Structures are given as C-alpha cells and as structure tokens.
Amino acid sequence: MTSTPFNFELNDEIELLRLVTVGSVDDGKSTLIGRLLVDTKGAFEDQLLAVTRKKGAASEAEVDLAMLTDGLAAEREQGITIDVAYRYFATPKRKFIMADCPGHEQYTRNMVTGASTANAAIILVDARNGVMPQTKRHAHILGLLHVQHVIVAVNKMDLVGYDQKVYDAIVAELRDFCGRQGVDDLICIPVSALKGDNVAQQSGAMAWYQGRTLLETLESLSSLDAIDTKPFRFPVQLVNRPQTPDLPDYRGFMGRIVSGAIAVGDAVVALPSGNRSTVKSIDSFDGALEEAFAPMSVALTLNDEIDISRGDMLVRADEPRPAGEREVEVDLCWIGDEPLTERKKYIVKQTTHSAKVMVSEIVYATDIHTLERVSTDALKMNDLGRVRLKLQRPMYYDSYRDNRATGSMILIDPFTNNTVGAAMVAGG
Template identity: 50%
Template sequence: MSTNETEANKYLDMDLLRFTTAGSVDDGKSTLIGRLLYDSKSIFDDRMEAIEESSKKKGDEYTNLALLTDGLSAEREQGITIDVAYRYFSTPERKFIIADTPGHVQYTRNMVTGASTANLAVILVDARNGVIEQTCRHAFIASLLQIKHIVLCVNKMDLVDYSEEQFHKIKDEFKTFSSKLDVPEIHYIPISALYGDNVVEESDNMPWYKGSTLLYTLENVQVSGDYDHVDSRFPVQWVTRPQSTEYPDYRGYAGQIAGGVFKPGDEVVALPSGFTSEIKEIHTFENEEEEAFSPMSVTMTLEDDIDISRGDMIAKPDNQPTVGQDIDMMVCWLNKEPLDPHGKYAIKHTTKDARCVIKEVKYKVNINTLHRVEGDKEIGLNDIGRIKIRTTKPLFYDSYKRNRKTGSIIIIDEYTHETVGAGMIL
C-alpha cells in the first residue's frame, strides 16, 4: 500500500466531532471559527489572501476572519450571521464539522437545525456583557436537544484587560443557570478570538488560567459514549434487489443504524409484522462486517424472505421500541405561521412518512426562566412547547433522551411542504 493510500485510510478512520457554535449577536462566533480554521492551517492560501485583501480595502486593522464563514452577501453587508454555515476541518487528532448558527432571536430556529446533529455546543459570551437572555436560550436548546457537552467560551477577554475576576463572575452566573439543565459536561474557557488567546495556542495574557485551549478540548472530548449502543434499532430506508444474474435472489435492507449493535447470526424482529429471522450478512460499501453499530450505514440480509418495506424497523426480539400512535413530545416551532392547535400535519419519523393531528397543546416554555406557561398556549415562531399528537400509522420510537434518532419527529405543512416543527418525544 502506498504512503498516500495509508494517509487516506488513516484520515477516513479518524474520529469525527460535530459541534455547533451559538451566542448572541456580535459575540464573535464567526471570528472564532475563522480563528480555528486559520490557526489550524485549514485555509487555502488563495482564500486567505482574498480575505486579507478585502480587510485592507476596508481599512480594518486586523484581518476579518469572520469572512471565512459568513458566505451570504447579506451576511457580509450587515456583518451578521443569518443562515447556518457548515465548515469542515481536521487536525492530526480528529475531523470536525462545525455548524455556525445565528445569534439573532428571530433566527433561533436555525440554531435548532444546526444543533440537531451536534455532539457538542460552543456557546460564546461577550466578556463585557456576561450571561444574557440569548445565552440562556441557546443553553436551554442545547439541553433540550440532548447535547451532552457544552463549552462556554468567554470571548473578548482583551476588552476587559484579561480580567480573572470577570471570567469567574460569568462562570458562576452560567453555573447557576445550567444547574437546571440536563447537560452532564460543561467546560469554561476565557478566550480572545480576535487575537487567538486560548483558541489554538495558550495565552500569555492569562497566566491565571490553567485549563485547556478550545482546540485541545475539542480534540479530546469523549463522545463515543453518547450514542445508544444498547437498544438495537435499524430503520429500513431502502430494499435493494439488484436483479442480476450473479445475485438472482438477493434482497438486502439498507439504512443507517439508529442504535445498538447488530451481528450476523443475531435473532431480529421486523416491525410492524412481528416476524422473526436471523441476520445473514452485513455489508458496507466496501466490506462485509462482523458487527455494525450507530451511526454506520449498512445493508443487511436475513436468513428468511420476509416482507419488509421502507419505514419498517429491524430490532431485537427482547428489546423492542415503543409502538404507538399517541405521541407526547416537546416541539420547537420553526414557521412564521403558528401551530394550529387542532391542525393536521405531515410528519417524518426515522424513515417513515405519516400524517398526524394535534390533539392537545399542554404548555409553552419560558426559555429565560424555564418555567411552564400554562395560560398562553399559542406556539409561534421560535417558541418551544409540549404537545400531544395522534398519527395515522403506528410509529416505532424511543424517548428522545434515550435515542436522538428514534426519538425525533419532523413536522411538515401538508400544503407548502415546509418543515414547520422539530419534535422530541418524551
């Protein structure tokens, strides 16, 4: 095997961390990501030269690293982030996918989109302002979406003379709020994204800080235990029938494993039929696998030719998901038109398409205080509330807290086909 092939295989086998950035307007999210990309040598020279030239023309004292992520013309003109910007980079330790989400309240729904697949959330706080409403809002959403790791970056420390006292004041404020949340691991790092303090390199300006830099934290946070490797769940996305002379009777079931571990020889049950069989083979694109687990995408074959279609689920007989049509869930509303309390909507759950009717709006959540608002049950854009729905077909689900894939539901307007809500099953 050549050196290039060895390096390529090493890269493909590297661990992947998905993380999202959040914070209020002008807290420096885009600048921080630009700094990460720049200092980790993940920028092409011609791209960097173009940004340096643009900064010179505007008379900026420093290179505007935010231009590395703010890709829309409206973002560059207004100096704000509007859409979710995804960026990719790697270090010798890990591969990363970053979702840079907007800070404006009216774009909170975009944070839900960016954070829905994240393992970790980097929440920025302006060292001058401390913990504000948007800080609490983003931390609550991260907790609701079962992100188990938060890094609170106190940015712009250069503007408060790298004050240790100010950093600890903000840290204590956030600790008080986060004690109400369901987040097992929180890191606190004082940084200056503009100058690079504690982003990739340790800061000489804050000798009192003895913790890790942001990049070191991202490289070493352990997320493998965040996946559900206990409850075996395989939503069938596609039934493969090649119809070739080489494999005349081949019938494979393709999809992404949502939980647990599957091995050839395992007894499995197909839902909703309830028929059982054993796994014959498990294939990925290149190999036959001895075992497969979340989030691998595979094709399975079974020993018996049973009726399985898209939207069905393969599980273990002694550990099956809940099967039901009455679903109790939290919902983040993403549409300008408020939720119709008795409306009908299309839904998507794992690989299954169905329809539902809203049976009840139980309450809305005050994101700033985390209190239930029982009196006001109108759920509008960016609101979060608890609802109950009834579906036209039985769903095979777990609670969102147990499994983010089998516990999530997308709500879709039947007429406009817009995604209007993101649901998390309780």
C-alpha cells in the same frame, strides 16, 4: 513548496466531532471561528486574500476574520449572519464539522438545526456583558437537543484586563443555570478570539487559568454517545431486489444502523409486523461482514421471507423494544411561518417512517425570556413547547434522551411541503 510530513497511520485513527457554535456577531463568534480556521489552517490564503482585497486591508493581520465566515452577499451587505454555515477544520487528532449559527433571537430555528447533529457546542459570552438572557436561551436549547458537551468561551477577556474575578462570576452563574437545563458536561474557558488567547495557544496573560485551550478541549472530548452499545435499531430505507440474472432472488434490507450492533445469526423482530427471523448475511461492497454497528450503512438479508418495507424497523429479539404507540408527547421547536394550533394536521417524518399526525394538545409553551412554562393556544415561529401528537398509525420510537435517532422527528406542512417543526420525544 515544502511538504510537511503527513502521517498516514495517525490519519487512520482520526475521528469526527460535530460542533455547533452559537452567539451573536457582537460576542465575537465570527472572529473566534475565523481564528480557529486560521490557526488550524482551515482557511486558505486565497480565501483570506479575497477578504483582504475587498476590505482594502493591507495584510492578513488586518483581515476582519468575520468576513471569512459570512457566505452570502446579503449577509455581507447587512453585516449579519442569516443562515447556518458549515465549516471544516482538522487537527492531527480529529476532524471537526462546525455548524455556525447566528445568535439573533428570530433565528432560533437555525440554532436548533445546527445543534441537532452536534456532539458539542461552543457558546460565546462577552466578558464585558456577562451572562445575557440569550446565553440562557442558548443553554436551554442545547439542553433540550441533548448536546453532550457544552463549552462556554468567555470572550474578550483582553477588554476586562484578563480579570479572573470577572470570569469566575460568569462561570458560577452559568454552572448553576446549566445544571438545571439538563446540560451534562459544562466546560468554561477564558479566551480572547481577537488576540488568540486560549484558542489554539495558551494565553500568556491569564496565568490563573490552568485548564486546556479551546482547541485542546475540542480534541479531548468524547465524540460519540456510545451509540453502538444501545439497543439495535435499524430503520429500513429500501428493499433491494435487483432481480438480475445473477441475483434473481436477492432481497436485501438497506439502511443505516442508527444504534446498537448486529451479527450474523442474531434473532431480529420486524416492526410493526412483529415477525421474527434471523440475520443471514450482512452485505457490503467490500465483502460480507460478520457483524456491524452504528452508524454503519449496510444491507441485511434474513433467513425467512417476512414482509418488510420502507419505514419499518428491525430490532433485536433479545433487547428492549421501542414504544409502538398512536400518541406521542414531544418537545417541539416551531420553525414554520404559520403558527401551530390544536387540531391542525401535519406529516411527520421519523427515521424513514412518514405518517399523518394531528396536534391533540399543546401542553405548554416555554417562555423564551424567563424559561417558564406558560399555557397557550398556539406556537409561533421560534417558539418552544410541549405538545401531544396523535398518529395515523403506530410509530416506533424511543425517548430522545435515550436515542437521538429514533426519538427525533420533523413535522412537514402538507400544503407548503416546508419543514415546520423539530420534535423530540419527551421522557427518558
């Protein structure tokens, strides 16, 4: 085995970017992902071979790249993708976690799932078909979930003679539409996933396109939403009281800093109690820290014995506080089998906080085809809408656009225990 030089120093700088890809099998999504995996060596030879063997193909060139990505037996039998699959690949600059989502309308819930953690999205458009209703639906959902960067890969350019006019028309229509959906950063790239044009390698067939390839684009996107510069939010996961002979009085608050930063000596406020204290220490296995920032998982100790338990939140005294209300208006994607109706009760989980909620009003539903707001008395599986929730006790939240962690919540059916709703605090 010849060993390629591995750059340990460069590797210490590697950042993580979370991606979501949406589009249907017909748009060539699986082929594109297969292409990315093969071109970045994210797929191994024996995995390729397993696919080749099954298809009876003679060589890697004949491998149906889509077969690499359909993980379940039922999917391969039916030739469809049922569930979100997670893929991993890396370049010398960056590691990528890609949520690969099926594009069928009935599987909107998968797309919301995949998009919820993504910093960037790739939407596939078949150059022959142009912008389809489902393309707009996808862009709408990405805007709703506030995915920072949206990349539109106009695929199958080889099948339209690499014609710039076809590409330009699609881009013009999408720019206009996405601008109205709250998509901040739209990037368009003409590609052929099958031939590899503009995926990892610059296309020789589209001299009119001077922009970056898909892979170069992915490497150059800003990966984090600068969450360390937002107000400090520390939802308490656990109170650590070891009560061992060497730590009889230790009381550490464990959690993940979901936004902002904190240093020893900073004044903090515990919510909901409103009690104040200052940070005594920031503890970690690797030694005490002077300061810590999002998204680190740490343990904090305070200088005063104040009552704090799981589900409470620590914020900084000198920064804006989250709203603490018994009512909240949310954008909702309904993913439960049973429809949501007014007066129904659910359990909400937001950060580490769980509480009972009641649907006080369905403000509107979004027609998934026209994206118009319509009035309704129920939200069914895969419906999107705006809803008002009444909370059992005050919940501390920011708007989703301001803070993805404290502005997001899931609804749980108390009888089935299933996750039935994805909710984002409106406004901001």
